[in-house]
Structure formats: C-alpha cells, structure tokens
Amino acid sequence: MDLYRAHVLVCGGTGCSSSGSAKLIERFEEQIAANGLDKEVKVVRTGCFGLCEAGPVVIIYPEGTFYSRVKVEDVDEIVTEHLLKGRKVQHLVYVDHKTHESSVQKSLAEIGFYKKQQRVALRNCGVIDPENIDEYIAFDGYQALGKALTEMTPEQVIDEILKSGLRGRGGAGFPTGKKWQFARASQAEHKYFVCNADEGDPGAFMDRSLLEGDPHAILEAMAIGGYAIGADEGWIYVRAEYPIAVKRLEKAIEQARDYGLLGKNIFGTDFSFDIHIRLGAGAFVCGEETALMASIEGRRGEPRPKPPFPAVKGLFESPTNINNVETLGNVAQIILKGADWFRSIGTEKSTGTKVFALGGKINNTGLVEVPMGVPLRTIIEDIGGGIPNGKKFKAVQTGGPSGGCIPASLLDIPVEYDTLTSVGAMMGSGGMIVLDEDNCMVDIARFFLDFTVDESCGKCTPCRIGTRRMLEILERITEGKGQEGDIEKLENLAENIKNSALCGLGQTAPNPVLSTIKFFRDEYEAHIKEKRCPAHHCQALLNYVITDKCRGCTLCARKCPVQAITGNVKEKHVIDTQKCIKCGQCMANCKFGAIIKD
Amino acid sequence: MKSLADLQAIRAKTLENINMRKEDENAARVVIGMATCGIAAGARPVMLKFLEEIKKRDLQHVTVSQTGCIGMCRLEPMLDVILPGKEKVTYVKVKPDMVERIVTEHLIGGTPVAEYTIGAAE
Structure with missing residues (x-):
C-alpha cells in the first residue's frame, strides 16, 4: 500500500448515496488522475458521517476540511483548488445552522453538530473504508476478539459485559450480560448467536448506518458473543430494503473468513464460529425475537408466547441469544477498554452512549451519538441545531410506534431508559422525530x-x-x-x-x-x-379565509380547481366553504399573503 | 491468520497509511506551499520526496499537507515544518535532494537545518 498525503473521504451511506455520492467518487478519481495526483491523494468511500442533512458529505484529511452538499460540478474545483493548490473551497465548506459559523478554521470535532457527541458505537463510521478489513484492523479491529479468545474465559467475557451495564439498544433495554448468562447456562450441542438487524421503526436508521459504515464491528462482536455463550453459528437477520448494508456485510464476512477471523480454530484456539445472513422482507413484527427466529427458519414471521425464552429454546429449537446491531457495536470496545471505562460514560443505570436518528422538523437531520443522561434539550437545540423556519418546538416523538411524545415542558429531562419510560415515552431503538407548532x-x-x-x-x-x-x-x-x-x-x-x-x-x-x-x-x-384543529393541520377541520390584505388580483380564483372563489377585479374575494375542497392552492399562490387557515 | 501477532502485523502496516484520519495533537506537520508559484518552482517533486522519506523511515505522527501562496514567490518552493509544541520553521528554495536532511535532522532529530531556513536566505 502506498503512502498518500491526503485522503478524500466520501460518504457512502444510504443517505448520501441517494443524493449522488457514487458519482462524486467517480468524478474525484477522474479529476485526481487528470491532475496527476493519483499517487498522492486517495479517495475512500466510508460509512455515514451522521450529518445526513448536509449530504453528500466530503471530508479531506489531513486538514479535516468538512465539505457539505457537494455536487458533481463542484468536484473539479475541490481538486484544482484544495488538492492541487492547497486552498480550501470556502463556499462549499459546511456552515453551522445555529452559529452561522463556517467550519473553515475548525477541525471536525469542533463543529457544533459533533462537539457534544461521543462516538462509541459509531466510532469508525465515516472514518474507515467499510469494505477494507485492513482499515478496521488498523483501528483496533479484531483486537477484542483476540483478547477474549486468548486471555479470557467465556465467563470472564460475560462478567465484563455484565459489569459494564450495557443494555439492549433495540428497544426494551434488557441487560446484555444477563442475556448472555442465560444462554450460556443452557446445555445443548448447538447454540446460535443472532444479530437482529430488522430495524423497523419509522425514522430510525442507526443500525443501517452501523452495518454500512462498520460491518466488521458487528461480526467481531458476534464472534465474541458466540464464544461467551458457547455458540458455533451466527445469523444476521437484515431487511432486504438495506441493499448497501447487505452487500458490505457479505463482503466483510468473506474477508473475515479469508483472514481466518471467522471459521475453524480462530486465532489457533478451539473456538470455531461462522456467520450467515438471512434477508427479511421488511415486516415490522419480524423485529420481535420469536417472529424473527421463525422467519429465519423459513416459517411465517409470527411471534409465539414466551416462555420458553430463546435462551432455552430458540432458533432451530436450540438455545439462542439475540442482540440488536447497536448493542453489538459496543461490545468490542468494552472488552478492549474494560467495563469501568464504559461505566464512566452515561449514568448509573444507563451506561454508555446511545445513537439517535434525528428527523422531522429539525435543522441537522442525521445520526447523533451522545452519552446517556444528556438533557433532551442538548440533543434538539445544540446538536440538532433547533427548529427550522423560526417555528416553535412542540414535542419530540421517541421510540417510534412503541414510544411516545415528550412535550416542550419536559425538554430538560435526561435521556436515559428509565426517565423516558417514566414520562410515557421510551428509548426504543432511538428514532427521534421532532414536531413543531404545525404538527397536530x-x-x-x-x-x-x-x-x-x-x-x-x-x-x-x-x-x-x-x-x-x-x-x-x-x-x-x-x-x-x-x-x-x-x-x-x-x-x-x-x-x-x-x-x-x-x-x-x-x-x-x-x-x-x-x-x-x-x-x-x-x-x-x-x-x-369545538371541531377545531389547533395546529391547523387536519384538513376537515380548517377553513381557508381571505383577509383584508386581498387586492382582488383574481389569481386565487383562477387557480381554484373547483371554482369556490368569487369576487370582482380589485375587490376582496370570498371563498365558498361549502364548495372548497381545502387543497390549499389559493394560499400557495397568493402573492399578498392574504389567505390564511382558520 | 493464526495468532494475535499476525493481527498486529496487519494493524501496524495499515495504520501508517490511515493515521492522518485520527485526531492527533502530537503530529508533526510538513506544510508545503503549492500555489501556482510553488508548483512552478518545483514544489511537487519536493512533496513526493517527503512522502517517500516518511514511508521509508516508517515515521508515525507526521502529516504532509499543502497550503497556498504566502507572498514570497521568489523564495519558492517553501515549506513549514511544525513540531508539536514548537515554533514553525520555514524552509525556502527547497530541492528534493535537501529533503533527506530535513527529515533526519529536523523531523526525527528535532534540530532545524539552519542553512536551509528562511533566516539563512534573507
């Protein structure tokens, strides 16, 4: 491998891919070669940087310059200015929504969006090339597996996870170490270790990003878990709607097998472990563990009563442990850095960090990872950059279809499992949909x-x-x-x-x-x-009204598809509420702001 | 791969190539003037020589980056060497055959090559 003086990191996550990052990579490679820089500058496709709102995102090291919303046409300028002459392209550099500061003079860690984050699960996302196992290894990859297999007994591994206080990141928050303990205690010839990547909450995409950005971290954690509970086979249940994640997982499994990090006698020990992928069709219920196992077995994805719990009788009737993707994303770090380090992050009962997918009415749509226990306000205002268009914050919906809404009055509660549950919401998988005054x-x-x-x-x-x-x-x-x-x-x-x-x-x-x-x-x-929608959102409960600002230009009357608006030229018009179908065309077209919702 | 040592070998080999992506406050920086004037005066072969020397000596914690014109075009190719916690040292009229000394004496040894610096030229 050659030594390069600069690396151009282009986000290859689903968000940036759909806004055209693949074309950017192509163009960068073309232009870099055309300028004779191909021996000096390397283009790397990485996983998600988290700031999806500003995508496609390009970061150039060693300066750490953060370019946002880069278009194919911009590539030539970045290459000739930044890479050839060393001048940052100011107008493409990311500008903070809140402070309106350009990030030209700052490193990545100082940008408002990243400043209050702490990345444990997402540590490698956006930093390494997910399709290159060597880069994962360079960033301490598979060290934890080596340590577990050669220096620790399975009991010690479970003990470390127990002590760390790691809880399931998929929804319910069950202690991961306990789960492993139960599975370890079951006696059987075969055991299975399953990764639940059937991420289904509307708005949540941290598992997808993790699989896309750092697939080896999941494989390593599964092998560690397999060793701990005594399993020799792993399954990843991932939805077919995540094609990039699936492709990178397949590639990662292949590379790990080539290196002997999966397969027989890993690191020369007696431990053997291999992983298979099963694609799901995207049914929400298949994220439930018993339905998930039924689906892997080829049966209809329906849950069954518990007990028996999977740890006793799970996949193919054998003891099985199931963990969520993000949960597994923490495992290798805990083994490597120790339970005490992990406990030092977060709060007493919710240790470590949590990844949230910010969506809805928020400036910085994207993925954020924060220590447990930070106030909700920090996530919404400091990291998320607040509400766009000067609107007022109303509530945040957490936990998807299983969760609840947290109103503005509770914005200062710490984000951890128990406080969220106590106000009727839940951590869930970490989707956060921000609602403003226009949401009913x-x-x-x-x-x-x-x-x-x-x-x-x-x-x-x-x-x-x-x-x-x-x-x-x-x-x-x-x-x-x-x-x-x-x-x-x-x-x-x-x-x-x-x-x-x-x-x-x-x-x-x-x-x-x-x-x-x-x-x-x-x-x-x-x-x-009162048959009234206070947010003026529910169509059936609102009327469009023309105010005195009307100049009688007749535009609305001409735009109305059902001729509900009447009036003479240069005179105030009137809407016939009986005829009106509330399509909103009149309001959208009025040049004087004379039409309001009532 | 049969042992942890094999893993370490891959780690060490790859790390030097992607080290620049870690936030590293202890990194020494070599900043080369690469505006039109610098390039015309031959900055590119100088930079390539730096990359070659750094790789050859397996130096960790060194980044090579570039900057624009700082106005003294007559002294190009110019470059700065900034060791962590030290004042920057500016070298002028650098030729590829001068790079080896800058690397061994300054980057590794910590003592600037006085006769190549801007102080000597002025």
Whole structure:
C-alpha cells in the first residue's frame, strides 16, 4: 500500500448515496488522475458521517476540511483548488445552522453538530473504508476478539459485559450480560448467536448506518458473543430494503473468513464460529425475537408466547441469544477498554452512549451519538441545531410506534431508559422525530397507529382488532366526527390491548395514543368539542379565509380547481366553504399573503 | 491468520497509511506551499520526496499537507515544518535532494537545518 498525503473521504451511506455520492467518487478519481495526483491523494468511500442533512458529505484529511452538499460540478474545483493548490473551497465548506459559523478554521470535532457527541458505537463510521478489513484492523479491529479468545474465559467475557451495564439498544433495554448468562447456562450441542438487524421503526436508521459504515464491528462482536455463550453459528437477520448494508456485510464476512477471523480454530484456539445472513422482507413484527427466529427458519414471521425464552429454546429449537446491531457495536470496545471505562460514560443505570436518528422538523437531520443522561434539550437545540423556519418546538416523538411524545415542558429531562419510560415515552431503538407548532398531535397518534395496524401480524385478537378500533376512533376525530367519550374509549382500549396482546408490537402499540392524550389532551378536546384543529393541520377541520390584505388580483380564483372563489377585479374575494375542497392552492399562490387557515 | 501477532502485523502496516484520519495533537506537520508559484518552482517533486522519506523511515505522527501562496514567490518552493509544541520553521528554495536532511535532522532529530531556513536566505 502506498503512502498518500491526503485522503478524500466520501460518504457512502444510504443517505448520501441517494443524493449522488457514487458519482462524486467517480468524478474525484477522474479529476485526481487528470491532475496527476493519483499517487498522492486517495479517495475512500466510508460509512455515514451522521450529518445526513448536509449530504453528500466530503471530508479531506489531513486538514479535516468538512465539505457539505457537494455536487458533481463542484468536484473539479475541490481538486484544482484544495488538492492541487492547497486552498480550501470556502463556499462549499459546511456552515453551522445555529452559529452561522463556517467550519473553515475548525477541525471536525469542533463543529457544533459533533462537539457534544461521543462516538462509541459509531466510532469508525465515516472514518474507515467499510469494505477494507485492513482499515478496521488498523483501528483496533479484531483486537477484542483476540483478547477474549486468548486471555479470557467465556465467563470472564460475560462478567465484563455484565459489569459494564450495557443494555439492549433495540428497544426494551434488557441487560446484555444477563442475556448472555442465560444462554450460556443452557446445555445443548448447538447454540446460535443472532444479530437482529430488522430495524423497523419509522425514522430510525442507526443500525443501517452501523452495518454500512462498520460491518466488521458487528461480526467481531458476534464472534465474541458466540464464544461467551458457547455458540458455533451466527445469523444476521437484515431487511432486504438495506441493499448497501447487505452487500458490505457479505463482503466483510468473506474477508473475515479469508483472514481466518471467522471459521475453524480462530486465532489457533478451539473456538470455531461462522456467520450467515438471512434477508427479511421488511415486516415490522419480524423485529420481535420469536417472529424473527421463525422467519429465519423459513416459517411465517409470527411471534409465539414466551416462555420458553430463546435462551432455552430458540432458533432451530436450540438455545439462542439475540442482540440488536447497536448493542453489538459496543461490545468490542468494552472488552478492549474494560467495563469501568464504559461505566464512566452515561449514568448509573444507563451506561454508555446511545445513537439517535434525528428527523422531522429539525435543522441537522442525521445520526447523533451522545452519552446517556444528556438533557433532551442538548440533543434538539445544540446538536440538532433547533427548529427550522423560526417555528416553535412542540414535542419530540421517541421510540417510534412503541414510544411516545415528550412535550416542550419536559425538554430538560435526561435521556436515559428509565426517565423516558417514566414520562410515557421510551428509548426504543432511538428514532427521534421532532414536531413543531404545525404538527397536530392527534394526527401524529393516528399516523403511528396506522403503521401498527398495517404491520400487525394478525395472530392475536387484541392487536389485530383492538388497534384497528383505536385507529377508527382517531380517524373519526381528525375528520371532525369525534364524539363525547372518545378519549375515554381510547384510553380503555389502550389499557386492554397493552395487557393482553401477545408480543411487544401489540403491547406497545397504544403508547403513542396514550402519551399524546396525557400531554395534549386539550388538542383532542378541541377536535371533538369545538371541531377545531389547533395546529391547523387536519384538513376537515380548517377553513381557508381571505383577509383584508386581498387586492382582488383574481389569481386565487383562477387557480381554484373547483371554482369556490368569487369576487370582482380589485375587490376582496370570498371563498365558498361549502364548495372548497381545502387543497390549499389559493394560499400557495397568493402573492399578498392574504389567505390564511382558520 | 493464526495468532494475535499476525493481527498486529496487519494493524501496524495499515495504520501508517490511515493515521492522518485520527485526531492527533502530537503530529508533526510538513506544510508545503503549492500555489501556482510553488508548483512552478518545483514544489511537487519536493512533496513526493517527503512522502517517500516518511514511508521509508516508517515515521508515525507526521502529516504532509499543502497550503497556498504566502507572498514570497521568489523564495519558492517553501515549506513549514511544525513540531508539536514548537515554533514553525520555514524552509525556502527547497530541492528534493535537501529533503533527506530535513527529515533526519529536523523531523526525527528535532534540530532545524539552519542553512536551509528562511533566516539563512534573507
């Protein structure tokens, strides 16, 4: 391998790939060669940098210059200016939303978005080439596996994980070390170690990014876990909708086998372990462990009652341990740096860091990793850069369809498993959807319930029928047909579903409804009693009104598809609310801002 | 791969190539003026020579980067060597055959090659 003076890192995660980063790489390679720099400058495709909002992202080392929203046309300029002459291309350098400071003089770690983050699981994402096992090894890869196999007994490995306090990052937050202990205790000829990469929460994409950006970290953790519980075979259950992740995993497995890091007698010990991939079709319920195992076995992806727990009787009737991708992303670091180091990050009961996928009404859409226990406000305002367009923050939805909403008044709570649960939300997999004053909370509840109704597998009655009844009530409310007593009916149904559904999907499905009722009951009441949507979001409950600002230009009347607007030239126009279909065309086209929602 | 030693070997080999991506405050920096004037005066062969010498001697914690014109075009090719915690030292009219001494005496030894510096030229 040659020594290069500069590395051009281009994000190859799904976000930046869809905004054209593959073409950028091509163009960079072309232009670098054309300028005779191919012996000095290397182009590397990495995983996700996290700041997806600013994609496609390009970082040039050794300076650490952070270019955002780079287009193919910009490449020539970066090559001739930055790489050839050493002058940073100022107008392409990332500018902080909040401080409006350009990052020209700063290193990556000083940019607001990264300053308050601490990367453990995502440590290599955006830093190494995920398709090159040597780069992973250079950044301490497979050292932890070597240490575990040659210096530690399986019990010691489990002990270290237990002591670290690592809890499942996929949703429920069960202690990982305990899980491993149970699986270790089961006696059987064959055991399995499964990685749950069936990431299904709308808005969550940390597992995808981790698999895309650092696939070897997951393989290494699975091998360590396999050694700890006594498994000789691993399975990764990943959705087919993640083609880049699947491709990189396949490549990584192949490379690890070539190096003897997977297969027989790893590091010359008696331990043998191999990993297979199973593609899922993307059903939400297959993220539930028993449904997931059924799907791997080739059966219909439906959950079954527990016990028996997977640790006793799991995949192919054998003891099985299942961990989420992000959980596994922490394992190698814990083995390498020790449980005490991990405990020093985060809080007493929630140790380490957590990755969140920021989405919705927020400036810095993307992936962030913070120590547990930071205030929610830090994530939204400092790292996320606040709400765009000067709108007011209303709530943040965490935990996806199983979670709840946290209102502005609770923005200072620390983000950890137990505090989130205590306010009716949950950590979940870490999706965070930020809502502003234009979002209707009833409609948000309806949206998530619509998702669970769709994704319910139909095996148990409470989930199949109960969630549908709830959805019908919510739809009724948003359409202005809400009735007195609907809120109580929703609460009643929700409690019953929570107590009687078979699996986690049904048991948590009512959470978005319950938490929005808890914090935004007044919005529900306004819909039902006053037939009014306070956020002016629900179409059936709003009217478009022309104010005195109207100059009578007739544009709205001409744009209206149903001729609901009348009026003479140079006179104020009027909307016939009976005819109006509330398409919003008039408001969008008015040049004087004379039309408002009421 | 049969042992941890094999793993270490791969690690060491690759690390020198991607070291620059780690935030390293202890890195020594070689900054070469690569504006039109610098390039015309022959900065590129100088830089390539630096890369070659650094690789040959397996030096960790050194980055080679480039900068624009600092205005003294008559003294190009110019370059700065900045050791951690020390003042920068500027070399002028550098030729590829001068690089080896700068690397051994300054980057490794810590003593600037006085006769090549801007102080000597002025």
